[in-house]
Amino acid sequence: MTTAPTAGPATETFDSLNPATDEVIGTYPVHGADQVRAAVGRARQAAAWWDSLGFDGRAERLARWRGILARRLPELCEVVSRETGKPRGDAQLEIVLAIEHLAWAAKNARKVLGRKRRAPGLLLANQAATVEYQPLGVVGVIGPWNYPVYTPLGSVSYALAAGNAVVFKPSEYTPAVGAWLVDAFAEAVPEQPVLQLVTGFGATGAALTTAGVDKIAFTGSAATGRKVMAAAAETLTPVVIEAGGKDPVLVDADADLDAAADATVWGAFSNAGQTCAGVERVYVHERVYDEFVAKVVAKARDVNPGADYGPMTMPSQLDVVRRHITDALARGGRALVGGKDAVGERFVEPTVLVDVPEDSAAVREETFGPTVTIARVADMDEAIEKANDSAYGLGSTVFSRRRGMELARRLRTGQTAINAPLSFAGIAALPFGGLGDSGFGRIHGPEGLREFARPKAIARQRFTAPIALTTFARTPRTEALVGKLITKLHGRR
Numbered sequence: 001m002t003t004a005p006t007a008g009p010a011t012e013t014f015d016s017l018n019p020a021t022d023e024v025i026g027t028y029p030v031h032g033a034d035q036v037r038a039a040v041g042r043a044r045q046a047a048a049w050w051d052s053l054g055f056d057g058r059a060e061r062l063a064r065w066r067g068i069l070a071r072r073l074p075e076l077c078e079v080v081s082r083e084t085g086k087p088r089g090d091a092q093l094e095i096v097l098a099i100e101h102l103a104w105a106a107k108n109a110r111k112v113l114g115r116k117r118r119a120p121g122l123l124l125a126n127q128a129a130t131v132e133y134q135p136l137g138v139v140g141v142i143g144p145w146n147y148p149v150y151t152p153l154g155s156v157s158y159a160l161a162a163g164n165a166v167v168f169k170p171s172e173y174t175p176a177v178g179a180w181l182v183d184a185f186a187e188a189v190p191e192q193p194v195l196q197l198v199t200g201f202g203a204t205g206a207a208l209t210t211a212g213v214d215k216i217a218f219t220g221s222a223a224t225g226r227k228v229m230a231a232a233a234e235t236l237t238p239v240v241i242e243a244g245g246k247d248p249v250l251v252d253a254d255a256d257l258d259a260a261a262d263a264t265v266w267g268a269f270s271n272a273g274q275t276c277a278g279v280e281r282v283y284v285h286e287r288v289y290d291e292f293v294a295k296v297v298a299k300a301r302d303v304n305p306g307a308d309y310g311p312m313t314m315p316s317q318l319d320v321v322r323r324h325i326t327d328a329l330a331r332g333g334r335a336l337v338g339g340k341d342a343v344g345e346r347f348v349e350p351t352v353l354v355d356v357p358e359d360s361a362a363v364r365e366e367t368f369g370p371t372v373t374i375a376r377v378a379d380m381d382e383a384i385e386k387a388n389d390s391a392y393g394l395g396s397t398v399f400s401r402r403r404g405m406e407l408a409r410r411l412r413t414g415q416t417a418i419n420a421p422l423s424f425a426g427i428a429a430l431p432f433g434g435l436g437d438s439g440f441g442r443i444h445g446p447e448g449l450r451e452f453a454r455p456k457a458i459a460r461q462r463f464t465a466p467i468a469l470t471t472f473a474r475t476p477r478t479e480a481l482v483g484k485l486i487t488k489l490h491g492r493r
């Protein structure tokens with residue numbers, strides 16, 4: 001493997017560990033502010049070259065990178081699996097989706113961002129009006145560890161396709177995956193450091209935020225998102241914040257209960273529940289509540305930590321999960337699967353909680369572990385009200401045969417899947433993002449490309465206007481004429 005363009009040597013280093021075994025995966029530099037700033041300086045030059053390639057030149061090079069990711073899929077799966085502890089199949093799923101997104105972004109960049117005509121309007125009919133979306137320059141991407149390929153590439157791929165250079169700071173829990181991706185890019189695009197890696201802890205991310213980048217794309221917790229936004233405010237650097245979630249599932253009386261139970265179990269427990277848009281709360285119509293709960297319990301009992309999902313990647317998360325379960329049980333909740341002994345030293349057993357008060361931590365805070373709360377509701381209006389009563393607003397899912405679209409539209413989240421789990425995340429043409437504590441801005445789809453570009457409006461005069469308004473030579477006659485014209489056009493109602 002080639003050596004990726006990184007921010008260069010640093011005196012301090014840190015180890016990345018396999019969370020299942022504590023085996024050292026690799027040792028990486030802790031990059032300081034000067035090194036991060038130097039990387040951004042190099043990126044600025046690379047950005048000019050990358051921009052000059054145009055949509056076709058970039059698409060060609062992004063296709064080469066995609067080719068490497070696809071051909072070396074097993075190797076990348078292995079790195080992801082070792083560094084996060086997730087099963088190979090799950091590693092493959094996130095890489096496959098990331099490759100699809102990369103292909104879509106490169107293929108659609110010209111169509112979405114290229115120059116387009118706009119109607120100039122009657123008063124300025126002598127003008128040709130166009131708008132095009134130009135790259136911002138250098139984008140800083142700060143990533144989390146839970147989906148170390150899919151999540152950062154949701155920003156990186158779209159930022160690159162839009163013509164920007166990127167400086168990428170992966171999570172301190174997954175630097176090896178970050179280095180692999182950047183190395184592969186350098187192989188596809190050896191000419192300039194268009195995608196660079198900086199490694200380290202929060203301080204390195206903070207340094208990137210204030211290093212003179214043109215935008216920060218942050219994915220991580222809401223608490224860190226607030227810090228990133230506050231720091232970025234100093235230099236009026238725009239930010240996209242992709243933060244956490246407390247995603248609900250709604251199960252209507254006419255739902256396919258087997259499908260809803262399957263989606264709940266997979267959405268709540270896959271990746272050990274460490275999914276931003278994973279299932280954390282379920283609201284079920286009282287007519288089908290007992291049957292649905294029985295199906296979830298039966299399926300949850302078949303899920304095996306260590307085989308179906310891995311350990312908690314971040315050891316400190318074990319305390320959060322334990323606190324949420326303990327609090328739920330202390331306040332009258334019941335564990336139908338798992339419970340207070342579910343939290344081990346590395347792994348957490350699947351836990352299904354019922355009768356949990358709506359104001360408890362397990363319902364209000366992001367648990368980010370393999371637990372789920374299920375609540376009975378009298379009707380779907382109550383389900384909507386409870387689902388929407390959250391500081392977060394990332395994703396949601398509805399199971400309903402007749403009212404899927406209606407209920408989906410009423411859910412206060414950035415995206416909703418109907419009758420299938422998380423389907424929106426795999427559709428590259430759909431935007432992804434949140435509201436409230438889940439953040440703002442969008443990655444993926446046309447909106448994701450535009451997030452990393454700025455609109456440039458141009459009005460070109462084609463011929464001298466018969467009615468000249470923007471000149472001191474304007475006459476009272478012209479003013480009267482325009483007054484009459486506007487009254488005729490707009491004064492009818």
Ligand code: NAD
Pocket residue numbers: 142143144145146147151169170171172200201202203204205206207209219220221222223224225227228241242243244245275276277314366368394434438
């Ligand atoms: P985190 O907030 O602890 O860290 C995220 C990144 O920010 C890391 O790279 C970290 O080093 C860096 N960082 C820490 N302090 C910083 C600072 N002051 N300035 C700049 N950067 C700083 O989050 P995490 O534990 O890595 O990830 C889990 C969280 O991410 C969960 O809340 C999850 O829901 C969320 N997430 C959201 C999405 C989404 O698309 N909305 C996707 C995946 C994960």
